[in-house]
Amino acid sequence: MIKVDLNADLGESFGAYKIGNDDNILPLITSTNIACGYHAGDPLVMTKTVKIAAENGVSIGAHPGFPDLMGFGRRNMDCSPAEAKAYVLYQLGALDAFCKTNGARLNHVKPHGALYNMAAKDKALAAAICEAVAAFDSSLFFLGLSGSEMITAAKELGLRTVSEVFADRAYEENGTLVARTKPGAMITDEAEAIARVVRMVTQGTVTAVTGKDIPIAADSICVHGDGEKALLFVQKIKAALTEKGVALAPIGV
Numbered sequence: 001m002i003k004v005d006l007n008a009d010l011g012e013s014f015g016a017y018k019i020g021n022d023d024n025i026l027p028l029i030t031s032t033n034i035a036c037g038y039h040a041g042d043p044l045v046m047t048k049t050v051k052i053a054a055e056n057g058v059s060i061g062a063h064p065g066f067p068d069l070m071g072f073g074r075r076n077m078d079c080s081p082a083e084a085k086a087y088v089l090y091q092l093g094a095l096d097a098f099c100k101t102n103g104a105r106l107n108h109v110k111p112h113g114a115l116y117n118m119a120a121k122d123k124a125l126a127a128a129i130c131e132a133v134a135a136f137d138s139s140l141f142f143l144g145l146s147g148s149e150m151i152t153a154a155k156e157l158g159l160r161t162v163s164e165v166f167a168d169r170a171y172e173e174n175g176t177l178v179a180r181t182k183p184g185a186m187i188t189d190e191a192e193a194i195a196r197v198v199r200m201v202t203q204g205t206v207t208a209v210t211g212k213d214i215p216i217a218a219d220s221i222c223v224h225g226d227g228e229k230a231l232l233f234v235q236k237i238k239a240a241l242t243e244k245g246v247a248l249a250p251i252g253v
Contacts, residue, residue, distance in 0.1 A: 039073025
């Protein structure tokens, strides 16, 4: 039987600003990546999200990003590998504190936004992020873009890797995500998104934005929690995969 994880980036509200539909999404997914206060989230949001995830048996992951609240962590930053490593360590420590005080366990790490996309192509940045994870807790799973420099760097450091695919993002021929600034970067039609996910999971291929089919490894499927149709995507993807006989299970299970 094929087994896959279904994850969502959550805990991205901040102060008086609410983002996403966390309360309704969390019971439906198997893993969540929780913002750690740099690109989104705050201490109260972090502890609440950890608590709800733990109550629903959802695997908890840290979602470290660039220190860019105004840009939601989606703007590229020019930082050294040493700075990137320190940024990640800082955020891992923050979320881990809320896990420990809520009787939960940090299980994986997935970089966010621009940090994720830059590290997918930048070997030095990818290595810095993975070094932070290995130094903090080498038993953590590393969740990264399928076929990216992040997965390579994590494997070289002996971390357990999880290759991620996206339900709502388009792909370039080289396997990277189409930049959000380009037309067609986001998949907004749920029927198309679901068909793409089923194919990635069951056949290991996806159609790039150019129309060419490319190979892809799908250990975990991501739905962006801040997306307008996030809840609908999660509901329909879960139903479609179950219908195809695909088992949904948290990272590491």
